[in-house]
Each structure stands twice: as C-alpha cells, then as structure tokens.
Amino acid sequence: MIHALLLVALVATQDTSAGKAVYTKWCAGCHGDNGAGDGAGAKHMIPPPRDFTGAIYQIRSTPSGQLPTDADLMRSIDEGLFGTAMPGWKTRLSDRQRRDVLAYIKTFSTFFADTTQRPQPIKFGSAPGGGSGAEALKVGRQFYDSIGCRKCHGDLGRGDGPSAPTLKDDAGHPIFAADLHENWRFNGGGTVEDIYHRLRTGLDGTPMPSFSDLLENKFLTDEQLWRVAQYVRSLSPAEAPVVRDVIHAPLLVKALPHSPDDSAWTAVDASWFPLVGQVIRKDRWFAPAVSGVWVKAVHTADSIALRVVWDDRSQSPDSAWLGHLGRVLKTLDSDDSTPEQPALWPDQLAVQFPVSIPTGMERPYFLMGSPNGPVYQWRWSSSSRTTAVAGLARGIDRFDPLAAAGVAAQAVYDHGQWRVVFTRGLASSDTASQLPFRTGRAIPVAFFAWDGSNGEHGTRMGISTWYFLALDEPVPARVFISPVLAMVLTLGLGMLVVWRAQQKTSYRRQQ
Amino acid sequence: MNGRILSVVGGMFLLTVCSKGDGSIHAAPPAAEPPTPAADVSVAGGTITGKIKFTGVAPKNPAIDMSEEATCKAKYPSTPTEENVVAGAANALANVFVYVKSGVPAGQTFPAPATPVVLDQNGCRYHPHVFGIMVGQGLEIQNSDPVLHNIKAIAKANRPFNVSQPSAGMKTTRTFSAPEVMVNLECNVHGWMKAFLGVRPDPFFAVSGADGSFKIAGLPPGTYTIEAWHEKFGTQTATVTIAGTETKPANFTFTAH
Numbered sequence: 001m002i003h004a005l006l007l008v009a010l011v012a013t014q015d016t017s018a019g020k021a022v023y024t025k026w027c028a029g030c031h032g033d034n035g036a037g038d039g040a041g042a043k044h045m046i047p048p049p050r051d052f053t054g055a056i057y058q059i060r061s062t063p064s065g066q067l068p069t070d071a072d073l074m075r076s077i078d079e080g081l082f083g084t085a086m087p088g089w090k091t092r093l094s095d096r097q098r099r100d101v102l103a104y105i106k107t108f109s110t111f112f113a114d115t116t117q118r119p120q121p122i123k124f125g126s127a128p129g130g131g132s133g134a135e136a137l138k139v140g141r142q143f144y145d146s147i148g149c150r151k152c153h154g155d156l157g158r159g160d161g162p163s164a165p166t167l168k169d170d171a172g173h174p175i176f177a178a179d180l181h182e183n184w185r186f187n188g189g190g191t192v193e194d195i196y197h198r199l200r201t202g203l204d205g206t207p208m209p210s211f212s213d214l215l216e217n218k219f220l221t222d223e224q225l226w227r228v229a230q231y232v233r234s235l236s237p238a239e240a241p242v243v244r245d246v247i248h249a250p251l252l253v254k255a256l257p258h259s260p261d262d263s264a265w266t267a268v269d270a271s272w273f274p275l276v277g278q279v280i281r282k283d284r285w286f287a288p289a290v291s292g293v294w295v296k297a298v299h300t301a302d303s304i305a306l307r308v309v310w311d312d313r314s315q316s317p318d319s320a321w322l323g324h325l326g327r328v329l330k331t332l333d334s335d336d337s338t339p340e341q342p343a344l345w346p347d348q349l350a351v352q353f354p355v356s357i358p359t360g361m362e363r364p365y366f367l368m369g370s371p372n373g374p375v376y377q378w379r380w381s382s383s384s385r386t387t388a389v390a391g392l393a394r395g396i397d398r399f400d401p402l403a404a405a406g407v408a409a410q411a412v413y414d415h416g417q418w419r420v421v422f423t424r425g426l427a428s429s430d431t432a433s434q435l436p437f438r439t440g441r442a443i444p445v446a447f448f449a450w451d452g453s454n455g456e457h458g459t460r461m462g463i464s465t466w467y468f469l470a471l472d473e474p475v476p477a478r479v480f481i482s483p484v485l486a487m488v489l490t491l492g493l494g495m496l497v498v499w500r501a502q503q504k505t506s507y508r509r510q511q
Numbered sequence: 512m513n514g515r516i517l518s519v520v521g522g523m524f525l526l527t528v529c530s531k532g533d534g535s536i537h538a539a540p541p542a543a544e545p546p547t548p549a550a551d552v553s554v555a556g557g558t559i560t561g562k563i564k565f566t567g568v569a570p571k572n573p574a575i576d577m578s579e580e581a582t583c584k585a586k587y588p589s590t591p592t593e594e595n596v597v598a599g600a601a602n603a604l605a606n607v608f609v610y611v612k613s614g615v616p617a618g619q620t621f622p623a624p625a626t627p628v629v630l631d632q633n634g635c636r637y638h639p640h641v642f643g644i645m646v647g648q649g650l651e652i653q654n655s656d657p658v659l660h661n662i663k664a665i666a667k668a669n670r671p672f673n674v675s676q677p678s679a680g681m682k683t684t685r686t687f688s689a690p691e692v693m694v695n696l697e698c699n700v701h702g703w704m705k706a707f708l709g710v711r712p713d714p715f716f717a718v719s720g721a722d723g724s725f726k727i728a729g730l731p732p733g734t735y736t737i738e739a740w741h742e743k744f745g746t747q748t749a750t751v752t753i754a755g756t757e758t759k760p761a762n763f764t765f766t767a768h
Contacts, residue, residue: 209673
C-alpha cells in the first residue's frame with residue numbers, strides 16, 4: 001500500500017518535472033521562466049506571449065471569466081494560435097510531452113488549484129443549415145450591425161472600426177481588431193464553428209467580449225448568432241490563399257486600366273503574396289501590420305498595369321492612431337538605444353524588379369539589392385497618393401530616384417483597404433537602369449509594405465521574397481488560322497477521294 | 512455608495528476589546544463566537560470620518576470626443592470630460608476609495624448584502640465611477656444607452672470577464688469572489704469609459720463625495736490601517752484606533768501630479 005502511494009507520488013512529481021523540462025526547453029524563450037509572458041522573445045512580438053500567471057486565456061469553450069478546460073489548453077498547444085507567433089506543437093512534441101507541459105503551465109496560477117473554479121464548457125449546438133444562402137447572410141449582416149461588431153471590426157469587417165485605434169489588451173499592449181477577411185489568421189480558427197464559439201465565450205484578456213448574455217436577454221436567438229458567425233465566415237475566401245509563384249499578366253485588347261476600380265480588373269486572376277517582418281537588417285521589425293498583398297497585372301501592346309491590394313486598418317498618417325503607435329513602440333524592443341517617438345508616418349508600398357531580366361538563375365539580393373547589384377523599384381506613398389517614384393535601391397537604406405520616372409500611380413483607400421495601380425510603358429528609354437518589360441519571360445518581382453500608423457518606416461516594414469511576373473505573349477494570328485486551314489484541306493481531300501471513288505463505281509456500272 | 516453604513520458588530524468584539532489594546536484580539540476562543548446575523552446588532556461601534564484634499568494643481572480632465580455616439584453626446588449640454596480627478600471646493604477630492612486595509616480580526620466574516628450594487632452605463636460613462644462592493648455581493652450592470660457597450664473587468668485576484676450589452680435595458684449580474692483593490696472596469700468600444708471597484712470582505716469602506724468627505728461606520732473597537740486610494744494620485748494610509756462608539760477623524764491630503 002505504502003509502495004503504491006509512493007509510486008503515485010513519484011509519478012506525480014515526475015509529471016511536473018517532466019513538464020518543466022519541456023517548458024524550459026520549448027516555451028520559456030517566449031513565455032518566460034516563471035510563466036509571466038516575459039521571455040527573451042517577448043519584446044519582439046505583438047500580440048505578446050501569454051502570461052500564464054493570471055490564467056486568462058482567449059481560446060476557451062467556457063463562459064467569459066471561467067478557466068479553460070484541459071481540452072481547450074491542449075488545442076492551443078496542438079494547433080497554436082493562428083495569426084500569432086505561437087506555433088502548433090502537435091507534430092513537434094509527443095503526446096506525453098504535451099500533456100506534461102500542459103500540467104506544468106497550470107501550476108503558474110493558483111486559480112487551477114482552486115476547486116471552486118471548475119470550468120464548465122458551454123453546450124454549443126450546431127450550425128443551422130443554409131448558412132451560405134443570401135437570406136442567411138442578410139440576417140447575419142443585420143445582427144453584425146445591431147450587436148455592434150462594426151464598432152471595432154468596421155463596416156466591411158477589415159478591423160478598421162471607429163474604436164479600432166484605441167484597443168489594448170489587459171496589460172495595455174496594442175491589439176488589432178481581427179480583419180474578418182483573413183479567417184486563416186483568426187487566433188482560434190476560421191471555421192463557422194470557431195467563430196460562433198468565440199462569439200459565445202469572448203476572447204478573455206482582449207477587448208472581444210462574450211455575446212452569450214444576449215441569448216439570455218433574448219436580444220437575439222441562437223440561430224441569429226449562428227448567422228452572424230456564418231456572415232463573418234463569408235467575408236473570407238472559401239480556402240486560405242495559396243501562394244503561387246507567378247503572376248500572369250494577360251494581354252488586353254482594350255485600354256489599359258489606370259484606375260484601381262476599373263471593371264477590366266474583375267476578369268483578371270489575383271495572386272496572393274504573404275509579407276513577413278524585416279528582421280535581417282537593423283532596425284528590425286517584428287510586427288508588420290500588412291499580412292500580405294493581392295496582385296493583378298495586365299498589359300497592352302505597349303504598357304503594363306500592376307494592381308496591388310492590401311488590407312490596412314488605417315489611412316496613414318492619421319492622428320487617431322497615435323495612441324496605438326505609442327503602445328506599439330512601447331511594447332516592442334527597439335534596436336536603437338533610444339526608443340523612438342511616435343510620429344505621423346505615411347503608408348507605403350514598393351514593387352521591386354531587377355534592373356534587367358536575368359538570363360540565368362541568379363537574381364539580385366531580394367532585400368532591396370546591394371551596392372553593386374541594384375534593383376529597380378516603384379515606390380508609392382499615401383502622402384502623395386497619385387504619384388509613384390521609380391528609382392534604384394542599392395541596399396535597404398539607399399534609394400536613388402530616377403529623373404525620368406515613367407511610372408504613374410492611382411490609389412483608392414476604402415474601408416480598411418488600399419488599392420493601388422502602377423502603370424508604365426513596356427519599353428524603356430533608359431535600359432541601363434529601368435527594366436524593359438518583355439512578354440514570354442519570367443520577370444522577378446517582390447513587394448514591400450509599410451503601415452505608418454503601426455510605426456513602420458525606413459527598415460521597419462513587411463517584406464516578401466522574389467516571385468515572378470509573366471506577361472502573356474500575344475497569340476499570333478496563324479495559331480488560329482492554321483487549324484481551320486488544315487480542317488478545310490482535310491475535308492477537301494476527303495471529298496475528292498470520295499468523288500473519285502464514286503466516279504469509278506459509276507464507270508464500272510456503265511461497262 | 513458614499514457614506515455606506517453597514518452595522519456589523521459581533522458581540523465578541525465588544526467583550527474582548529474593552530480590555531485589549533495590544534492587538535491580541537485573536538486570543539478570544541472562536542467557539543465563543545455565535546454566528547450573529549448582522550441585522551440583529553445595534554449600530555453601535557466606532558466611526559471614522561474625514562476629508563480628502565489635494566495640494567497643487569489638478570490636471571485637466573481630457574475632453575471626450577463622443578461624435579461616434581450621437582445618442583450619448585446628446586445627453587450633455589457641453590463637451591463631457593473624463594473623470595480622472597474630480598475636485599470640489601477648496602481642493603476637496605472626490606472619488607477616493609477609503610477602506611480598512613487591516614485591523615479587522617481575521618476569521619470574522621461579514622455576510623454580503625442581498626441588495627446588489629448597480630453600475631449604470633449612461634451617456635457613455637459609468638455611474639458611479641468609483642465604488643466598493645463586498646465579496647459575493649451582486650454587481651448589477653445595466654445599460655441606459657442604445658449603443659453597444661462591452662464591460663471588461665481587469666482583475667488579478669478575481670476572474671476577469673468581458674461581456675457585451677448592445678442595447679438599452681440590458682442587465683447582467685456578476686459577483687467577485689476575492690478581495691481586491693482595485694478591479695478595473697472598462698469599455699473597449701469607448702476607450703474613455705473607466706470605472707474602479709474595490710472588492711472587500713467587510714463593509715468598512717466608503718467613497719469620498721464631491722466635498723471630499725467620507726464616513727466609515729460600525730467599526731468594532733480596534734486599531735485599523737485605513738487606506739485611501741485615488742486613480743491618479745495613488746494611495747495613502749493612516750492608523751486609527753477605535754475604543755468604543757466614538758467618531759475618530761482621518762484626513763488625507765494627496766499631492767496632485
């Protein structure tokens with residue numbers, strides 16, 4: 001009996017120490033040795049890592065204010081928190097390791113030891129059918145407005161509502177209202193069920209409240225709340241965007257679309273390119289606000305138009321966002337010894353090409369070239385939104401504008417989204433520095449974006465790697481004529497053979 | 512909330528305190544203490560009253576831009592301001608939470624009142640702005656504005672919560688399970704909306720009024736540490752000894768900054 005007890009005690013202590021070992025190796029770097037969310041990496045991320053000492057968790061199946069269940073915690077460990085620095089650990093740690101570390105994380109807060117704090121999961125129903133139908137979406141939209149989602153998430157759901165600039169978490173860190181068009185970045189998952197669960201539980205520690213009380217107050221029915229979730233889901237693409245390497249620019253026979261909202265763009269496929277923080281050169285930037293760009297391109301016989309669209313909650317410079325900007329600079333560690341003061345920076349975008357189409361595999365350094373290997377860039381800024389500057393970058397901190405720019409731009413800011421069209425002639429008078437565009441060739445292209453209201457300027461930006469732009473070749477007329485000619489010829493020959501055969505048959509009969 | 516009087520005096524105190532001044536109250540055998548209902552006891556007990564002032568120049572309360580919420584804005588004749596420092600005549604300081612920090616004998620329990628504390632969201636501001644509540648006492652949060660408010664409690668000793676009230680007439684009741692000074696309440700839709708509540712295990716707390724005065728009554732004899740908390744000016748403490756049904760003063764002067 002005593003042996004059994006000893007064994008139980010031993011197993012229990014082993015669990016904690018095993019969990020601690022896993023924690024120290026894999027988690028403490030961000031979450032801190034004492035679980036306070038203050039590890040070495042913490043000052044490089046927004047949102048910051050979870051502080052386990054308060055036992056406040058966003059992703060739960062329990063009502064607001066309650067502890068999460070073990071299953072809730074395990075889900076966050078397994079899957080990670082999308083759109084944040086927290087990765088999923090399911091494939092990296094064994095079942096045993098993950099269970100051990102879960103048990104250890106709970107020791108950071110006395111709430112888990114308090115037997116009066118038993119989490120009671122909400123009994124969620126299932127989504128009513130017809131969720132993607134027009135009628136359901138209309139109901140969803142109606143309640144999206146009436147329960148006030150737009151206050152933070154904005155009229156079109158891009159996280160640009162009137163209260164968005166003021167949002168902060170419990171610890172005073174800046175926090176964005178989710179861009180509801182990017183469900184693959186929702187912290188707790190992007191399915192209709194995930195969204196509905198978050199509406200019921202709220203995301204504790206963040207400004208997102210629970211809407212469960214509305215059901216009890218009969219403000220709306222459970223079905224109507226599901227419709228809100230289905231409406232929110234409908235704002236994002238059916239599938240998360242897949243990165244394709246090549247932007248195809250079809251040839252247009254009509255006029256080049258200079259305006260971002262020209263109807264000619266609707267027929268063109270969009271390519272999505274993710275952006276990440278520029279963490280290579282100082283000052284590094286770990287919290288880019290622009291998660292990616294949607295790109296379309298077309299060309300005519302003599303010109304090219306490139307349309308870049310990206311979600312940005314703020315039309316910078318905007319003094320309403322200065323408070324947010326101050327919180328960002330306070331939360332993140334700067335490479336500079338003196339912390340930067342908030343200022344009214346504009347939004348910016350850069351499109352980068354090589355100076356000439358490379359003949360081999362080698363391309364210039366993707367991060368804005370090098371002193372001896374410049375890259376050709378188009379730069380646009382929200383402070384002079386209808387112009388663009390062409391120039392040569394020779395490294396991240398050197399940009400020399402070219403006198404004869406030749407590139408034009410038009411821009412629209414609409415409910416949390418920038419849409420910018422760059423246009424230029426295909427040919428170039430200055431072939432030494434300005435890339436001549438040619439059809440049928442893979443032209444390297446890369447993108448850079450700055451959200452001024454998020455503190456981004458200079459080297460603090462979101463960057464992509466090299467991708468390709470391909471101007472589809474005009475199809476020569478013979479491609480269409482040859483098959484018709486061949487068909488006519490074949491038909492004619494066939495008929496000749498048949499006619500000849502018939503001639504012979506009638507000749508024999510006569511004989 | 513100002514001047515809240517909850518008369519809770521255990522017979523044990525009256526018996527023990529008459530002979531004690533050295534803090535050895537705990538020597539009384541617990542078995543001798545009957546579970547006396549608070550209401551049966553007379554209002555007898557000591558009272559602490561005082562005035563709260565500040566020196567220096569009070570910082571200006573920032574104006575609130577309510578242009579996003581026309582229905583809230585319409586409730587004010589002129590531009591409303593935040594209530595960070597509410598000063599009365601002669602530098603009197605309102606909205607100071609004053610409570611007995613220590614001195615109430617351990618083991619003495621006080622039942623939570625059945626009546627809830629009401630927190631009203633009206634004109635996109637909280638009423639009251641600073642208040643006290645007992646552990647286990649209901650906090651009834653109501654919305655008098657036809658707009659979305661969320662009510663987020665930021666707490667450490669208590670579980671935090673964040674609930675929403677998108678229309679006028681909605682009510683939610685919450686309770687707090689542990690003493691905590693202070694729990695912050697905020698609305699994230701309206702970043703200027705803030706309220707502070709002190710959660711106490713006993714009824715010995717008050718909030719200073721517009722004239723800076725407060726009153727804590729029904730105190731059993733003993734030596735108490737009184738703390739005064741202000742959202743901008745910090746905390747101050749004083750020690751007060753109550754020997755019977757007397758009224759003792761405790762004045763606090765904060766320094767504006």
